[in-house]
Amino acid sequence: MLEIKDIFAKAGDKEILKNLNLSVKPGEVHAIMGPNGSGKSTMGNLLAGMPHVTATSGSVTYQGKDLLQMEPEDRAAEGVFLAFQYPVEIPGVNNMYFLRTAYNAQRKHRGEENLDSASFLRMVKEKIKQLHMSDDLLKRPVNVGFSGGEKKRNEVFQMAVLEPNLAIMDETDSGLDIDALRVVADGVNQLRSPDRSFIIITHYQRLLDYIEPDFVHVLVDGQIVKSGTKKLALELEEQGYGWLEN
Amino acid sequence: MSELNTNVVENQLVRERASQRYKEGFVTDIKSITIPPGLNEDTIRLISKKKNEPEWLLEYRLNAYRHWLTMPTPDWAKLKVPEIDFQAISYYSSPETKAANAPKSLDEVDPRILETYEKLGVPLHERERLAGVVAVDAVFDSVSVGTTFRKELAEVGVIFCSFSEAVKDHPEIVKKYLSTVVSARDNYFAALNAAVFSDGSFVYIPKGVRCPMELSTYFRINANHTGQFERTLIVAEAGSYVSYLEGCTAPMRDENQLHAAVVELVAMDDATIKYSTVQNWYPGDENGVGGIYNFVTKRGNCLGKNSKISWTQVETGSAITWKYPSCILRGDNSSGEFYSVALTNNYQQADTGTKMIHIGKNTKSTIITKGISVGKSQNSYRGIVRVAKGADNARNFSQCDSLLIGKECGAHTFPYTESANMTATLEHEATTSKISEDQMNYCLQRGIPEEEAISLIVDGFCKQVFKELPMEFAVEAKALLDVSLEGAIG
Numbered sequence: 048m049l050e051i052k053d054i055f056a057k058a059g060d061k062e063i064l065k066n067l068n069l070s071v072k073p074g075e076v077h078a079i080m081g082p083n084g085s086g087k088s089t090m091g092n093l094l095a096g097m098p099h100v101t102a103t104s105g106s107v108t109y110q111g112k113d114l115l116q117m118e119p120e121d122r123a124a125e126g127v128f129l130a131f132q133y134p135v136e137i138p139g140v141n142n143m144y145f146l147r148t149a150y151n152a153q154r155k156h157r158g159e160e161n162l163d164s165a166s167f168l169r170m171v172k173e174k175i176k177q178l179h180m181s182d183d184l185l186k187r188p189v190n191v192g193f194s195g196g197e198k199k200r201n202e203v204f205q206m207a208v209l210e211p212n213l214a215i216m217d218e219t220d221s222g223l224d225i226d227a228l229r230v231v232a233d234g235v236n237q238l239r240s241p242d243r244s245f246i247i248i249t250h251y252q253r254l255l256d257y258i259e260p261d262f263v264h265v266l267v268d269g270q271i272v273k274s275g276t277k278k279l280a281l282e283l284e285e286q287g288y289g290w291l292e293n
Numbered sequence: 294m295s296e297l298n299t300n301v302v303e304n305q306l307v308r309e310r311a312s313q314r315y316k317e318g319f320v321t322d323i324k325s326i327t328i329p330p331g332l333n334e335d336t337i338r339l340i341s342k343k344k345n346e347p348e349w350l351l352e353y354r355l356n357a358y359r360h361w362l363t364m365p366t367p368d369w370a371k372l373k374v375p376e377i378d379f380q381a382i383s384y385y386s387s388p389e390t391k392a393a394n395a396p397k398s399l400d401e402v403d404p405r406i407l408e409t410y411e412k413l414g415v416p417l418h419e420r421e422r423l424a425g426v427v428a429v430d431a432v433f434d435s436v437s438v439g440t441t442f443r444k445e446l447a448e449v450g451v452i453f454c455s456f457s458e459a460v461k462d463h464p465e466i467v468k469k470y471l472s473t474v475v476s477a478r479d480n481y482f483a484a485l486n487a488a489v490f491s492d493g494s495f496v497y498i499p500k501g502v503r504c505p506m507e508l509s510t511y512f513r514i515n516a517n518h519t520g521q522f523e524r525t526l527i528v529a530e531a532g533s534y535v536s537y538l539e540g541c542t543a544p545m546r547d548e549n550q551l552h553a554a555v556v557e558l559v560a561m562d563d564a565t566i567k568y569s570t571v572q573n574w575y576p577g578d579e580n581g582v583g584g585i586y587n588f589v590t591k592r593g594n595c596l597g598k599n600s601k602i603s604w605t606q607v608e609t610g611s612a613i614t615w616k617y618p619s620c621i622l623r624g625d626n627s628s629g630e631f632y633s634v635a636l637t638n639n640y641q642q643a644d645t646g647t648k649m650i651h652i653g654k655n656t657k658s659t660i661i662t663k664g665i666s667v668g669k670s671q672n673s674y675r676g677i678v679r680v681a682k683g684a685d686n687a688r689n690f691s692q693c694d695s696l697l698i699g700k701e702c703g704a705h706t707f708p709y710t711e712s713a714n715m716t717a718t719l720e721h722e723a724t725t726s727k728i729s730e731d732q733m734n735y736c737l738q739r740g741i742p743e744e745e746a747i748s749l750i751v752d753g754f755c756k757q758v759f760k761e762l763p764m765e766f767a768v769e770a771k772a773l774l775d776v777s778l779e780g781a782i783g
Contacts, residue, residue: 095738097734119734119738120737120741133731144749145749148745149741150740152740156740
């Protein structure tokens with residue numbers, strides 16, 4: 048699914064990722080943990096093709112393609128989804144209209160016909176029900192006046208509609224109370240499937256109580272310093288990141 | 294209409310629209326009788342004679358003309374207006390068919406003209422359109438070529454006809470209201486219009502009648518080297534309601550053509566007039582060659598108690614737009630609204646806004662404007678809110694937002710307030726923004742390409758205004774913005 052090899056990358060002028068390596072197979076859930084400023088979000092932004100992050104060397108192969116050569120909207124259409132740490136407000140554009148535009152743009156990229164409004168509406172209503180979220184999410188303008196929790200829920204909802212192959216969740220758990228955390232985790236768990244992979248970026252072990260990862264990696268100063276199973280996350284929780292640096 | 298249906302219609306229209314930059318830019322190959330260029334008293338006598346006008350109207354025209362000669366061209370707007378050679382313009386042009394001048398029924402209208410309107414998406418046959426029934430007055434160059442649904446409207450006492458016919462058939466109403474809102478000496482272009490106006494629409498809604506359908510006028514300039522000087526008068530008697538729409542287009546030409554219109558609205562006690570415009574005159578090409586000079590005076594008089602006049606405009610066309618639809622809030626408790634989207638691209642210039650003149654007590658006005666500047670264009674909001682001494686408890690809320698796309702365009706806001714009454718409440722908000730990189734990235738990450746993302750964000754920016762438009766117009770307006778935004782990136 049995804050092969051990150053010897054990546055060095057800058058965010059703006061600053062070198063953040065330094066020799067990052069990661070391999071993700073279909074169906075796997077990888078948790079990326081690490082202290083502030085270790086490069087977790089930069090990694091997510093690099094994969095999504097956000098313009099302020101540039102790779103200076105190394106390669107990223109996604110489904111056999113050179114991901115770094117692809118435009119961000121093409122990556123999205125090929126199934127790369129980034130749940131943003133700070134979802135953006137778009138005043139006046141209702142969520143459903145936004146999603147339908149995204150959905151049909153992705154279909155167009157794949158050479159598929161637009162899904163008509165009626166079928167789209169049926170589909171999103173079904174999804175929102177499955178996720179135990181409220182219908183009024185559809186009518187409200189994208190993230191405008193949303194609470195922190197609502198914004199994160201909206202990201203999960205969008206992910207459910209767009210059905211990506213590789214979903215990157217950038218600190219989706221930060222700022223959530225326990226109920227919101229459950230809703231978000233529940234959404235992710237529902238979407239787990241043998242052909243869908245997740246990269247879950249988080250500060251805290253807490254989220255991993257709800258989303259069980261196959262692998263946990265610790266990112267320090269732009270590279271993965273330790274990998275393991277869920278047990279690693281628990282050890283980290285107990286001993287802090289300092290334990291790894293020594 | 295449900296959101297679902299709106300979306301279907303929307304997609305269809307947007308697709309059609311996207312296929313061509315300015316699809317209204319064609320010329321109808323039809324012989325016209327165009328009077329020679331030039332402007333003097335004889336020109337005015339000739340126009341008046343062609344229209345078989347009564348003596349009083351000729352006098353009105355000549356007085357306006359004589360006054361116009363003494364007036365300087367206005368230069369206060371933030372516009373660079375090349376000198377207009379008024380002697381090079383022809384002031385009257387009509388299609389050369391017998392029926393064109395006074396068509397008795399639509400069957401007599403030249404099929405090429407019917408075809409023109411069909412092509413413009415304004416079919417003149419009387420059938421239900423997508424959003425229901427809309428009656429249309431079609432003005433082609435200097436004449437009205439047909440008005441639909443007149444019989445049905447007449448049954449409830451609504452008069453909807455061309456201005457020329459109104460002069461013939463309802464002279465008492467025309468005489469009573471003509472120039473009561475915009476005097477023939479009001480300003481340079483209004484005076485010019487009063488001197489040479491050709492056709493336009495006339496609407497009269499009798500007491501207590503809610504007009505059973507939307508009324509609309511579609512203005513089309515076809516002939517070259519001509520100007521269009523239409524005049525519209527809408528009178529809503531006590532307790533009546535009317536929603537009126539206008540649309541405008543012109544062929545693509547290298548020359549600049551002048552359009553100087555006057556619109557007067559009068560609302561009596563408890564009457565409501567809703568006036569919507571989608572202005573899509575040819576804007577000129579990407580180098581700023583050609584396009585319509587649009588100098589328009591629009592004003593409504595809320596004469597009666599509790600009367601209401603609401604202006605909604607979407608301005609995407611014209612090389613130059615100079616336009617300030619205004620309300621005189623004379624009746625107690627009357628209210629005025631102005632909702633505007635003005636988009637300029639390439640070398641277009643727009644200086645547009647409103648005047649809200651509070652005279653009656655407890656009068657209320659709302660101003661919501663959205664200016665979008667793209668390319669090398671200049672876009673200004675100019676507005677006055679004036680509260681007279683006796684206008685106790687007057688209230689105004691103004692919100693003027695500008696969106697800049699690119700680095701070479703300009704947005705300007707000139708809001709003026711003058712209050713002579715301590716009890717007035719005036720609120721003004723203004724923002725200028727750019728499409729943020731974060732918004733763009735968010736859209737891209739969801740798979741929405743840049744051009745579509747811009748149109749999505751701009752559409753959202755304009756939502757407050759679009760929702761004031763009748764459904765069909767809102768769809769048209771959105772599609773129009775998409776086309777006008779073309780080339781916004783790069």
